[in-house]
Amino acid sequence: MLKTLDDAAVHRWCGGGLEALRAHQHEIDELNVYPVPDGDTGTNLVLTLTSAQQALDEAQAAALSGDVLAAPAAARAPGRALGRMARGALLGARGNSGVIVSQILRGMADSMATSVAVRGGELARALRSATEAAYAAVARPVEGTVLSVVAAAAEGAGRIKSDDLLAVARAAAVAASEALARTPQQLPILARAGVVDAGGRGLCLLLDALVEALTPADPPHPAADSGEEPADPAEVGTAGSVPARAEAGGDGFGYEVQYLLEAPDAAVGELRRVLDGLGDSLVVVGSGDGTWNVHVHVAAAEIGAAVEAGVVAGRPHRISVTPLEPGRGHAAVAAEERPVLRRGAVVVAAGDGLAALFEHEGAIVVDRNPSTREMVKAIAATRAGCVVLLPNDANTHAVAIAAAREAEGSGVRVSVVPTRSPVQALAALAVRDAGRPFSDDVIAMAEAAGACRYGEVCTAQRDSLTVAGPCRAGDLLGLVDGEVHVIGADLEDVSRRLLDRMLGGGGELTTLVLGADAPISLEETLRGHVGQTWPFVELQCYAGGQPRYHLLVGVE
DSSP states (O other): OSBBBBBHHHHHHHHHHHHHHHHHHHHTTTBOOSSSSOOOOOHHHHHHHHHHHHHHHHHHHHHHHOTTTOOOOGGSSSSHHHHHHHHHHHHOOOOHHHHHHHHHHHHHHHHHHHHHOOOOOHHHHHHHHHHHHHHHBSSSOSSSSSSHHHHHHHHHTTOOOOOOOHHHHHHHHHHHHHHHHHHHOOOOOHHHTTOHHHHHHHHHHHHHHHHHSSSTTSOOOOGGGSSSOSSSHHHSSOOOOSOOOSTTGGGGGOOEEEEEEOOEEEEEEEEHHHHHHHHEEEEEEEEESSSSEEEEEGGGGHHHHHHHHHHSSEEEEEEEEEEEEESSSSHHHHTTSTTTTTTEEEEOSSHHHHHHHHHHTTEEEESSSSOOOHHHHHHHHTTTTEEEEEEHHHHHHOOOOOOHHHHHHOOOEEEOOSSSSSSHHHHHHHTOOTTSOHHHHHHHHHHHHHEEEEEEEEEEOSEEEETTTOOOOOEEEEETTTEEEEEEOOHHHHHHHHHHHHHHOOOEEEEEEOTTTTTTHHHHHHHHHHHOOOTTOEEEEEOOOOSSEEEEEEOO
């Protein structure tokens, strides 16, 4: 029996937890009933813990290749090992349950980071920290999920007025098991199905494994059992770790979008706000080194927007989109690629030149500021089974979403890539590939649009105070990504300064789209300026004919 948690016990805990999850993987997979029967919670937890185990194994192998005995005690402390376990879990996390469990581990690791010896009191505090981390990771916490189970475990551990490590671990496991049994009372959907939460069930297995890791020579303590094993797996199940925000309408969020994100802490708050408005089951958790694991359930129309939000916040990678609807397995994905379900695109744009550019790319063009009805009509005009919408304006984005939902009611699959400018739409359409799955195509388009910085030159309509200083009605404004950066009176001067501002941040390809009232000499002037000042930049120039904006600029 261990009096303190050590590095070896953390390794035993991870290995034992992974073994327990593998043993119950199919059972937990079969217990998913909400929001849709994706049936992968057990698999997600196994994959998450497998990654955690790999992280520990790699660290151990690296230590064995050096002078382990000479390593400082702090390097072998349980907090360090648990931190590696949490980091591995985060990078390998799958689904809601996997992500939340990784954050539970992270909360425990943070609490133990400065502890030289982890006894019962430290374990109780670590579980409280884990609870706080888990709740903070979910935009809209819902009781009756794994959150309730970890909170009960922390409360049970805190009731033990002793520093006995094993007693505290057993109390946490017992309290978690009792909380798991109560989850149907907290969520009506669970009660109707006669099941418990699968994520909570997985956490109970992990806490049982912790008890075993602290008593490696003893059989599992009866009190730590997470409950009776049902003869019929249908008797125990889940609504998933974090159910939809409401039972009514939950079926609308049919896709799981997940990616790792490299981003500063300051950008994550806005990312959570945007994603919370797009779907449900939102989890955004960090590893402490600028890496975040992002998970959200969205409608098909919001897949692009969910990825684009990551592009705005930082650098998303390891992007995956998984259908959650029943029957949308491999056969359904293959079906969307059949010739009968051809691809289509609807673009919002004004100006004969721009319209011709988009039509050349095979898109249906809708004039600026369209109604939902007009966009639905354009979607139907594509005669396609899979359609992407490019609104090209923040004010049109909500209309595009509404149109997508309307069109999906008639059996058309629609996704919205939240482009803010026609130059972003040109970048998105340039990477389209009908040879890959539609979801992958939407992701590629969203990434291309997000990687394209956009600029505009227009005339100020009223006096205003901008980040570039005060402007008066009639002044020419140069905007970058929607914000005023240049103010002047001469079109060529403002355009040159805008280009310098944008290219100063890097770029290899610049696209210029001249407006309806731009003088013929503007293209020649800007070509000469770019050739002399930015000789390694490739330049494309088009006569867009758009009203209001004398010049549109895209930098990739």
